[in-house]
Amino acid sequence: MRWLLAVWLSVVLLGFGAAAPASTPPVSAGTSAADLTTMFQRFGDTSGNWLGADRTASVPLPDGRTLWLFSDTFLGRPDPDGARPRSAALIHNSAVVQSGDRLELVTGGSPGRPASLVSTDSDDEFHWIGDAAVRSDEVQVLVNRYRRTGPGPLDHALAGTELATLALPTFAAGRTRELPLGDKVSWGSEVMADGGYTYVYGTEAAGQMKFAHLARVRGTDLAGAWEFWTGKAWSSRVEQSSRLLSGVGTSYGVRRVGDRYVLVTHENNLMFSADFVAYTAAAPTGPFEGPHYLFSAPEAGAGHVVYDADLHLDLAQPGSLLVSYNVNDLDEAVAYSDASIYRPRFFSLAWPPRLSKKLPAPPAGVAALPDGAGTASVTWPAEGGLSYRVYRRDVTAGQTHFVRLPGEAANGTFRSEFLTNGNKYEFGVTAVDKRGESALSAVAPMTATVPPPPAPSLVQAEPDNAGKVTLRWAEVPFVQLFKINYRDLTAGSPRRPAGAYPGQSATVGPLRHGHEYEFTVVAVGGGGDSKPSAGVRAKVVVAPPPAPAMPSAQARPDGTVQLSWPAVAPGLGYRIYQRDATTGNADWGPPGLASTTQFRSRPLHHGREYEFVVAAVNDGGEGARSPVVRVRAELAPPGDAPTRLRAEPRGPAVELTWRSRATWHWVFRRDLTAGEQQFTREEVAVQGTEATLNNLVAGHEYELRVAAFNPGGVGPQTDPVRVKVSSALPTNLAVAATGPGSVRLTWRETRTDVLYRVQMRDATAGEQWRTDPYPVDGNKHDAFMLAAGHRYEFRLQVDDLTTGAVGVTVS
Structure with missing residues (x-):
């Protein structure tokens, strides 16, 4: 349920409104909201790599393309029935490049193992994307780094704001540098160039309220010196940044339209609002007037939550605002059952709005009284022919503008719910007829009295076969948030928190296979925390995972084999088995291990065929094995000469x-x-x-x-x-008579490891050269029984080489 982080960072205060969407005048330029919504739905269904995402900032590029920036992004393709596969990978940020009607996903990592475009060095931290601007040959992107503080979907904390760069035109992620902005404000809700400055809007989360902040840099370089709006002047000290207005989302849009600055946001002053509103000001710093109710998202009527807003004036049709928003569902099962839910939607409307000069008068005599049960009773004298709308402002929480409350305001009475104990509120009422809506009535103040909620009842624990337990409980009036605690009875561990969850259900896990756990639920209301519910127990079951699909195998030049396969589900390990098919060995042998969906074998025998299978592993054991893939190992000859x-x-x-x-x-x-x-x-x-x-x-x-x-x-x-090679022939060959019929042959050796063959002939008798049958070792040789008076010639042979001849006359 990590995707819930994005929802709840933007949805901590929201509400249902009744404003109808304004119609878009027919124009010939720009892009329609319907076309953009359809474009991303089609991309999610057919791309094969992008299933859906949130945030939806757009950046016009110098070459005419558009860069779309997203935060949490699901990867893969939908199931045939349109569901999001449980095995779909989640990365925390990505980009999509639009060229005409063609979209292309950009991520970090590799094609076989995609990762967040802007990554962190720790698994306990992640980046959510902010707005961006083009500067020179790069895109400067503000990203907010979050740190996980627990297992629940709301257990996270802002750790700081960083500046990332994407190179143009490749979008390769460059160095990410931390900006000295602290961890109070998530900067980058909007980046707006105007009048020699680049203005950066941010969001401060304070309890159940969110506030807009403003900073600026001179020129266009976001790496330059920042100044912060204090409410009266600009300061170089970030701690002096002041609140502009309340009720914004984590993402909202600000643009100059004519002579006014328009801020568009999801209505974040109420929980789970369907409304999107605009505020206007004469300067980027405000003060902002409003709200002007623009649009009520139909997805809220289907039980989904809507959040975040971005302005896309570069794509808008003339005379209109083009706004994107995001959709999700707090029920994980619903969110996974339909992949189309978690994709951006767009609406457009004419701007500026036309206001009637003749409006009904606001009602008089508005009163507000606490009823002691966490609600307020608002009354006023009603008149026939009019309908009424009730507005509320939480003074204690610092709410800067009134927010329209959902529900019917008939017969001059209205009940306001979800109040916080001890907080001071102001209520106002407007009258509505066919001419439009009146100004706000005189304000009726009230201090809320809210007791702690009762403990949740009818708690049920339903284990699945994947190591998770889904808890459900009965509705608790005026409560939207619940804390889950659990303990492992089998291991005897102490009770620990499992996180905070909205709604009436929570899925906890994965937990240990075969262990029995006890769970309790605490309701968090305007009057504080309830007592824990009665404990409910469940024994966790983890079924072995199904078999992976057919792996792909690629022989590599180094004699190894690279295997890859589709993920079975997140968080699994894998065992990889191999055998030598050429030798006919039927034994798969001990497996290799992988924590990802890729594996490289050890070097194998060149030319042999090998078979591989893959099995997924979880706490319940090893699952069925994949189909067999066969590959011939190939070892490339050495590529370099010694x-x-x-x-x-x-x-x-x-x-x-x-x-x-x-x-x-x-x-x-x-x-x-x-x-x-x-x-x-x-x-x-x-x-x-x-x-x-x-x-x-x-x-x-x-x-x-x-x-x-x-x-x-x-x-x-x-x-x-x-x-x-060194020559073995001797030098200084000489011969001398040593007595009757005898001579001695001497020489100087050049090597001592040589045997010589002595050749001789009787020159006086005209003989041919003949070789002595015995090789000679050393540096001398004696010849006997020679004919007196005859001249003899001698020479030495080594291998196929022969010295020059020397002669002597025998005495």
């Missing part, structure tokens, strides 16, 4: 190093000395970022590359690096 590839010769090998975020790599090489044109991949993959290449040809120059790979494929290769 960097900083280095190659260093280390004897017969080459050491490679590189940088990479991947784990596995391939090394590619080609032998430039041998004239190879293509790179050849090494047979063994490398784990890590370094490798040693062996089996290279000494003295050859190579080009080397490295690429990362994973099960999805091989990524791009690095640029090649060149390296020359």
Whole structure:
């Protein structure tokens, strides 16, 4: 029932009136009220993402579009029968951009998980939207931050006013800065540029009364220095801001029309009024005259509540006022049964009104007496041919203007209800005939005597299957507000408040499954609080939630799978099960957990198919599982080549190093000395970022590359690096005769890990080169049994390389 916060912030004092709506003259320009009402009804039914909202401020944009700003907004689409789904998400503020007859929702968060356009850092705080103005390439929006103080729909408190910005033309939310305005007035009821200043109207909630306040900034920048109207002058001190008039809503409209300033508001001096009224003044600061009764909302006759008002002169037809208002219902079941209730309505009427110069005289001899039961008896001498209207002003509460009371004023008698004990009231009466309404009669004062109300009776507690208990009780005369208290008998916890509720019912919860609770109800009337009702008990039942609809599954390049599914109901957790369909494993295994309607799996095996199901979980346990969704896991090849590839010769090998975020790599090489044109991949993959290449040809120059790979494929290769393998050929080869038929061959080694093959030939005999069958280790070799007098030549072979030849004649 969080939506009730918006209703009751604007509806703490309201009443039913009998004024009929004025007709709109036929004109050719502007937008009609009926067209705007239909536009938002159609958007709520067909958009698929916007179900309804309240506040309804409009901001004309430089490119011809209109920005509509809303506070509490329900998301999703209506059920086939037009009901609002219980699973519909609620965010605390949003925007809708209008271009012609096309509307587009703007929120924060992401498409899969939308959030408030202007968010807070705490779940215990939220922003309700105020009015806004365009400045340069951004929209400056005043937002009021509220803090939750308890579980009930009225348990909240103003925490301050902040300035948010929306970039144009994208409407991306920028930085939100707190303004030094305190927590007494919710600023931003209206933002009006006029005469070199931007005027900002606000609302102060004081008990059961609401008062308008006024501030201004020079120019158009709401981030500039603010001044506050004290009732006589402007002051830079916010604590000196004074009250302009009573009876305004949280949102109301103020605009200059001709030579007068017109303030339009829902009639907030009475509880649950159907009326919208206007006040006029010669200056933005007032004093304001009125009220002028404009329109009586028909939705109140159906049992709904109406609240808030906004002026839309930029969209109005010439010579008329165009006003929006909001509708809701205090019965949660009714509000959810019809999604069309919680959407803005519009009315228009000709302005200024035409007044007759010949009006009946006001009645004389009006008297008001308390009857001791929280009511007042108002009497006057009645005349034939006239009807009468009764007005009242609560002097003690600071009410600045008289308000018309609902009901028939016949035969010169009237009963005024819902008074507050000890408050001083003033009553006046007007006479009405076909020419119009007279001025107000002389005022009749009275001090109310109101006893505390009786304790509510016939209290019933009806648990549902979702962990909530709905309490209902008999009507208590002259009482509109009730406090609920409860205690958990199963857990043995002490009694605690469950919040304050209007009407004759309240829904408390969710509570703990299987626990028994006791509830009491206290009536809050003009004479104070009643005694608690007799306790009533209920055992809470939480049925496991239904199965989610078919999830959607998307394979991601990192080998994970992204799942999303429609919400089953607010506040649920979810369990996500998976199994490998490729291997035929029938075991779903332990579930993953999610507190939202999205989940990302761990990395899976590339190319395998997996199955997923989702089950919602609440205090009653795990519900049925969703239909199975199947998806093939896909792992994209690495997208980047390794960097900083280095190659260093280390004897017969080459050491490679590189940088990479991947784990596995391939090394590619080609032998430039041998004239190879293509790179050849090494047979063994490398784990890590370094490798040693062996089996290279000494003295050859190579080009080397490295690429990362994973099960999805091989990524791009690095640029090649060149390296020359150290030569194993010795130097300083020499040969000398050592005796009859023998010689010694010596050399200087360049490496100590090499075996040499000695080649020789008898040059005198014209022999070809022949290789000694035994490799030689070291730096010398002796040859024997050579032919005396013959010249022999020698050389050394390493791999496929050969030294130059040296010769000696054998003795």
